[in-house]
Amino acid sequence: MTPANLADTVLSAARAVFETRGLDLAALPATTAVERPRNPEHGDYASTLALQLGKKVGVAPRELAAALAEELGRRAGIKSVEIAGPGFLNIRLDAAVTGTIARTVVEAGAAYGRNSKLAGQRINLEFVSANPTGPIHLGHTRWAAVGDSLRRVLTAAGAEVTSEYYINDAGAQVDRFARSLYAAANGQPAPDDGYGGDYIGEIAQQILGEEPELAGRPAQDALPVFWARGYQLMLSEIRQSLERFGVHFDVWFSEKDLHDGGSVEHAIDTLRKQGHIFEHEGAIWLRTTDFGDDKDRVLIRSNGEKTYFAADAAYYINKRERGFDRCVYLLGADHHGYIGRLKAIAACAGDDPGQNIEILIGQLVNLVRGGQPVRLSKRAGNIITLDELLEAVGADAARYSLARSSTDSTLTLDIEEITRHSSDNPVFYVQYAHARIASLLRNAAEKGIARAGDYDPALLSHEREKNLLKTLGEFPAVVATAAELREPHRIAVYLEERVATDYHRFYDACQVLPRGDEAPTEFTQPRLWLAEATRTVIANGLDLLGVSAPERM
């Protein structure tokens, strides 16, 4: 029995109690959950349903709990139900019932953990969207890791997800980039408002190598070439870096295409029809203050140029017209000022800003080196690129350390620590558990022991076996919660603090395979099933984080 099954049982018992007592059935929630008590004396699972419902229906929680306990105690598989404190229900299950979780997991295989929490939702997930004027650096990397995991988690929860990278290729930034390339190609210093990293010189040289005749050509002729080719090379470098990082985008969306294709005009028309456009001092404005923004925003400047904001509006409207119910944006805390205006765009377009648009703000990454803060600055040249990070620690460790903590907290990474003590990284703790199981299964095969078609679940009765089983049973709920709250780090926390820990403890206490030439025992089969179930959960969980599950370490 999984926790979800048990929760359903609790709810159905509650329904029976309500019916016999003539209580208001409408007070019952649609779903409930059981929790794993920290204290083992509180049973295998606990329900707080009586506590939550007591006041609602005017029955003392303990009295309601007593009725629930009696009803629940009659259900199959439930060994005992105790009432504790103000009205907790502490539930104990028959060992065999918990033992079947291994079979549930193994039979579901790679699908174990998938659920239908977000079934039917069409989600557009935009993240990174770094300007194509330089390499992906550490500032973007957290969103790459988190965003891609979120894509996987949302998909696992049944949503139809499109991940998208918005390329800011229409504004002054790429012009500056082109001028910087031109300057470098001609041996001149970078313009004051330009880019000065080493990569500028490298790209300039590559372009010159392809088209030597560009050298010495006037800016007027050469700039468009540097613009087009430079942009192409830079974007392709960004894509390759992200690819190496295991980060996948379904759509690379060009801002320039938005302008060239008339989408901006179309968006302004749409917004005008909704009645939120006005003209002031020669500029076209969107009255975003109607919907809580601090100030109204210019769409078309008095000189006729469309603003970046106009493209934002067009992009949002474009996403909606492509059929996405929810447009999710993953932005760094330095962009939190965008929340108001983006929500206002949705509202001005006639959408529900609480439903159709969702802006996730994540805190930034701080870097320290040996405890001393490192200021990331392009000018100072101490930007750490994604490629450098990958070279130093590898994709698995990088992704894991960036995805394992909540984006609500600023993350502090010590460069010395992640580059030097990489074996301390908790990702190895999780991966090691997987590798240990893989090794175990190889040894079993060598001994000629195959996992049988079935096992006796009642034999998985050791305290550490039961803990591990219960933990494995929680995985679908962990995935569902991570998806619902957009918090993929919950997967990492679960794998690290629960699954890997419980497996290592089980492994420490319970011999799986016969030693030497001994014959298999009655525990061999159930434990092989449990090991395989654990391997499945770790592999599925790591996959949601975009981290590999190694067979050997």
Next chain:
RNA sequence: GCGCUCGUAGCUCAGCGGAUAGAGCACCGGACUUCUAAUCCGAUGGUCGCAGGUUCGAAUCCUGCCGGGCGCGCCA
């Protein structure tokens, strides 16, 4: 100034209103002729920034204050 956000062990971080607040690192002490010791077991370490409020119950929700980060352009 206005707004957003964060504040949990020495450090890095978990903890979607539940029972005695947890883990890793660091520090101290144990466990490998036995399925991978990248592991396990134990010890040490806390006014959950502060003060009120909501409630059967608050690290969690609300208000105020203190401290850190960030944002407030017809910039991109």
